[in-house]
Amino acid sequence: MRRRLASVRARATLGTTLVVAVALLAAGTAVLLSLWTNLSDQAGTQAERTAREVAAELAAGQPYRALSLDDDDRPVQVVTEDGTLVAVSEHLERISGTGTDTVRPASPPAAAPSGDGEGDGAEGGDGDSDADAEDDDSAGAAGLRPGEIAEDPAYSDGSATVDGESADYRFAAVEVETEDRGTLTVYAGAPLSTERTAVRTALTVMLIGFPLVLAVVAGVTWLMTRRALRPVEGIRREMAAITASADLARRVPEPDSHDEVARLARTTNETLAALEAAVERQRRFVADASHELRSPIASLRTQLEVGAAHPELLDVPGAVEDTVRLQNLAADLLLLARLDAGERPAEARVDMAALAREEAAGRVRVSVDAEPADVSGSRGQLRRVLANLLDNAQRHAREAVTVTVRREGGRAVVAVADDGDGVPEADRERVFERFVRLDAARSRDDGGAGLGLAIARDVAERHGGTLTVRGTPEGGALFELRLPAV
Incomplete structure (x- = not known):
């Protein structure tokens, strides 16, 4: 019985620990995903802000060489509609995850012709009517008017090497329609190092904290289960003592609580009381039956002994009457025994x-x-x-x-x-x-x-x-x- 109780404690502890472990795993996963999403969104917001600043300069007609691309260590690319890189931040050595993997413009920016303020880029900037017509067609295709910046940026994840340091970035792509250069796309990145560090820190805390929490849960469950089953052990010991002593007048201890164990103790005592009453009835029945059988058997024996010694004094009718009475009593006892046995x-x-x-x-x-x-x-x-x-x-x-x-x-x-x-x-x-x-x-x-x-x-x-x-x-x-x- 002690091994069974220990097994019950072990099963309860294991079950509770598994449930808590699954709950902690689910909660930890949700927290990490939520943390990563929120921090990534913040990085995307920062990248979008940088891209919009550059797009605003382009919309205002700022030349490529005069763009604010080197204010910080964030990678920035300016790409034409046909995918040609026309401007890039300084010290950018490698990039992936944007519209183009190149890190140098197709041709170095040239001096602007006399009045248009812009002669940069491989595709010209010569100001002729054909270029203007192409730009107008491109603007119409993009759905933007000249000088307008797209409302909805596109996001992507990639990596870049800036000034010899490689890192992961969240990139934001913002389209802008210019007067003379057509539709340009500005790619700006914000580093994800802070986000990844925060996620790794949270993961480390969880990996250290979750086992401690599970250990505490297992210990508390073990102790609480042992305390809850202690009355059951008392009931077991008392039942073993009752079985050994055959003293049905004894009763198992009833806890003061109103839980299932207390109800078990009360039911056990009720069963013992019913068993004691049944055994007592059986004892009385056996004693009464023995007493009732003794009289006709003694009377019949006396008559037979007298008849054996003095045949002329044998009371045959009396012997027959005692025999019939004995037979009826035996039949009654047999019927009662069959009824007590539950015969249908x-x-x-x-x-x-x-x-x-x-x-x-x-x-x-x-x-x-x-x-x-x-x-x-x-x-x-x-x-x-x-x-x-x-x-x-x-x-x-x-x-x-x-x-x-x-x-x-x-x-x-x-x-x-x-x-x-x-x-x-x-x-x-x-x-x-x-x-x-x-x-x-x-x-x-x-x-x-x-x-x-x-x-x-x-x-x-x-x-x-x-x-x-x-x-x-x-x-x-x-x-x-x-x-x-x-």
Whole structure:
């Protein structure tokens, strides 16, 4: 039992720890994803801000060489609509994740022609009508008017090497429509090193903290489970002591709590009380049966011994009477044993009216008033009930015994009434106990062994019915048998 309790504690601890571990894993994953998303969005916002600053300069007609591309260490690219790199931040040695992997413009910027303020770029900036027409067509395709910056940037992740240091970046791409250079795309990056550092720090904290949390959960669960199961161990020890001593008067300790363990203790004590009562009834039954059997056996032995010594003095009728009494008592004890063992009655259809007439036939002072009322059960056991009730009524009746059979709803009711002294109200349940005879002065020959009514009630209950006693208006006793009707 101790190993079982330990196993229960282990299973409870393991189950709780696993549940908490899964919950922590899910929560940690959600936290890391949320942290990474938020920090990445912040990097994207920073990259977008840089890209828009450069786009605003381009929209204002700022030459490529005059753009603010080297204010910090963030990589910036300016790419034409056909993918040509026309401007790039200084010290950019390598880049990936943008529109182009090149880090040098297609041709170095040239001096601007005399009035347009712009001659940079490989594609010209010569200001002729054909270039203007192409720019106008490009602007129309991009959906932007000259000098307008796109509202929605595009984001991507990549890496870059600036001044010999490589890092991961979040890039923002912002389109801008210029007057004379067509649609340009500005790529600006913001480093993700801070975000990655924060995520790694949070992950490290989780990797250290989660095992500690799980250890605390496992320890607390183990201790709490042991404390909760301590009363169970007390119940086990007491039950083992009861089994060893066979003392059914002992009871297991009941905790002061109102939980399942307390209910288990109360139920165990109720079971012990019922078992003690059953054993006590069995002891009384054995003692009473031994006492009842002793008298006819002793009487029969005496008569046989006298007959063996003096044949002329042998009381044959008395010996036969004692033998019959002994046989009936043995039959009663056998029937009670079968009823106590839970034997189910046969499922036969029995007409209680016909059975009452058959059992009353040949008996003096017995009248029957019966209507058909069929029940399901053992014909022999139900006949025994009627015989016991009639025997009891005839012993106590002054002049007459009346048997009535009727139907009441779904019940068949058999009533046996006598005009005797009746049964005192205080003894109306006691008369159905085994070996009980209310008239202590009555002889055993006249009163029987006190098993008839006990057998009658047991048979009635086995058939799903009841047997009760009450008084009649004339003062006698009325025994009423109620059985489920078919």
